[in-house]
Amino acid sequence: MRHEEVDVAVVGGGPVGWMLASELALGGVKVRVLERRTERVRQSRALTLHPRTLEVLALRGVVDRFLARGRPLPAAHYGVLDTRLDFSVLDTAFPFTLFIPQAETEALLEERARELGVDIRRGHVVTGLQQDSERVELEGTCDSGTFRVRARYVVGADGARSAVRALAGIPFPGTDSTMSLMLGDVVLAEPPSQPAISRVNQDGCLMVAPVGDGLHHRIVAVDPERTAVPQSEPVRLEELAHAARKVIGTDFGMCRPFWLSRFGNETRQATTYRQGRVFLAGDAAHIHMPAGGQGLNVGVQDAMNLGWKLAGVVRGIAPESLLDSYHRERHPVGARLIQNTLSQTALTCAFSPAGLALRETLSSLLHIPAANRALAEQISAVDVAYPDAPLPAPLGMDAAPRLVGKRLPDLGLHLDDGSRRPLYSLMHEGRWLLLQRSAASSRPALEGPWAKWTSVVSAELQGGTEELRPWSSMLIRPDGHVGYVGA
Ligand SMILES: Cc1cc2nc3c(=O)[nH]c(=O)nc-3n(C[C@H](O)[C@H](O)[C@H](O)COP(=O)(O)OP(=O)(O)OC[C@H]3O[C@@H](n4cnc5c(N)ncnc54)[C@H](O)[C@@H]3O)c2cc1C
Incomplete structure (x- = not known):
């Protein structure tokens, strides 16, 4: 079998793979995306793009495509607390959460990768990986049988069950799922008057938000009596409607489900984001309960951090050592993501009298502007900074500690x-x-x-x-x- 050679092979054509491939192509690198699916998925797990992701897209001049297809909401939530996080106070050109279905986000990111000339191979499943000091060899299966690709570097953007992570032997410690939650993308015959609502009480948790396609609403429900139901068991529409009625007294006339599913709170982080010539990004590097709508956002920002570094090294402009700064800079961000989603999981499922009292206390503290802002900056990711300069400073310049690594808004x-x-x-x-x-x-x-x-x-x-x-x-x-x- 013939070995095909590329600079970088990206395994996984999800949002993170597309973003990374575009950054590499922009940097003049020969990049190939190997994606298992022959077609895009129509269901959308993620619905949100937060301010820093919108800034990242603006840095590359493509944010208008996303703004045109989404719906901005000036607030976000932390652990479904009653007091909302006020994004409107953030120092950014995008002081809001953009509601846009993941299917749209992926389509736009893939379109951009194609425009930049990325070599895209759908229907390619990676099953083998070997690396030495010079290159990485991938093998797998495709329509015509098997394939082999030789690359200088490989990035696993292949999601939570990452084959690249397993094949590279990178540990993924954490905790198994301990409960299941329900979601449904449904039509509401009697939609709520507010754009989004959420409620937690002794009977469970309910969130209702527009999907962004103008037709469906996303319902997320936690029914305390049904959290032990296996994630593999299909959700019935009546089960979801019953959970909604228990918490809020109405099911909003939910009907015509487009997607019903269960998800859990498995939480893990790769011990290293780099193993020799192999890197991990997005869900391949970190998984958690989707609290606060952050996973896709953090993954796209991983890709933004890694792209220019890999491109610089492949083109011989930057030293190899620059690549180590990817783990140094992004692993702590992933760890903080895990910390905040665990904290939000506890608040979302605090149905006991003590839990509800704790929620009330924290909710009242969020009326303090500084407290509200601190969490808004965290969830929106505008507070992410990289204080240790990744390269020696050029002549006449300094890695001044107060400023270096800070993100600049669109001044x-x-x-x-x-x-x-x-x-x-x-x-x-x-x-x-x-x-x-x-x-x-x-x-x-x-x-x-x-x-x-x-x-x-x-x-x-x-x-x-x-x-x-x-x-x-x-x-x-x-x-x-x-x-x-x-x-
Ligand atoms: C219910 C739910 C709601 C969510 N809501 C939000 C939200 O509002 N906001 C948010 O930011 N995040 C949200 N998330 C998380 C978000 O969906 C993920 O973080 C995001 O999809 C991760 O992107 P990714 O590209 O890393 O991985 P994925 O989207 O999983 O993409 C990985 C790709 O790799 C491919 N692949 C896998 N194995 C192989 C292989 N061996 N060979 C080739 N290809 C392979 C897969 O087919 C897939 O296309 C939510 C998640 C869930 C479950």
Whole structure:
């Protein structure tokens, strides 16, 4: 059998695989996606894109495609507490949760990967992986029999049951599922007047939200008497309606189910996101109860973090050591995701008198703006920072501890030629950006690899926080975080 050679093979064409493949293609890398399914799934697990994911899409100039198909809601929830998280106070151009079905998100991300020339092989199931110091060999099955691919690097974006993770021998410790919850995408004959509602009381938990397709509502229900039902047992519409009536006194006339399913609270995280030439991203690296609608979002952000690093190394612009910063930067984010979803699971299922009292206490604390904001920043992921610089600073620049690694919102820029542009509009190509303040007399020497990897712009910042002011130049990473600053 002939070995086909690529720079990077991405296993799994879910949202994370598509995002990563696009970032690699943008970086000039020959990338192939191997996806088991011959066609896209029509059901949508995820319904939300949170602010940082929207920023990531804006950094690449494609966010409008998503905004056009979704519905913004200015609030989110934490553990279904009555006091909502107020996203409208966040320092971002996207201070809302965008309700958009995962099927739409995947279709848009796949379309983008195709536009960028990604080599996509559907109906390809990876079953074998071997690596040495030079390359990784994948094998698997497809329509025509079997296939083999040789790649310099492989990324497992192949979901919770990741074959890549198992074949690379990466441990996935955590806890098994201890309960099952129900979901249904249904038509509501008598929909609620508010866009989304949620309730937890002694009879269970109920959440109702628009799916985003304009037709269906997503119902999520926890019936305390039915949490031991195996996830494999089909959900009956009447079972879901009964759970809703118990909690809130109506089933909203639910009918015409498009999808009924159960899910659980299995929680695990890979011990390492890199094993030699093999990387993990998205659900392959972390799984948890889908509380707060974060899994897809964090996975897409994993892809954003890994893409430019892999592209830089494959193209010989960056040293191999840069790749270790992927685990260093993203594993703690995954660990925090696990922590907050465990905490939210406990609150969502706090049906006892003591549990309900705890919910009330926390809900009242969320009226304190600073507390509300802290959790809003966490769920929206706008507070993610990477304080340890992943590369030595170029000449004349510094890894200043206060600023380095922080995410920059889409600040306004006043360019030397008199024009005004949003910062993100200068980052669509996925390159580093050297922002040189107009008044500064000297410019840092971006020699060697930096020169090939960096766009240079002279401009003044419009707006932004005080801590951005003292710097004469700022080198911004392709993922929109501050890299280095020049005084
Ligand atoms: C009920 C529910 C609700 C959710 N709601 C939200 C939400 O609102 N917001 C949110 O952010 N997240 C949510 N999530 C989580 C979200 O769905 C996942 O985090 C997301 O799908 C992960 O994307 P992924 O690309 O990592 O993996 P997946 O979407 O699982 O994609 C993996 C891909 O790999 C392919 N594959 C698997 N094995 C192989 C193989 N051996 N060879 C080739 N291909 C393979 C699969 O066919 C699949 O296409 C929810 C999850 C559930 C269960």
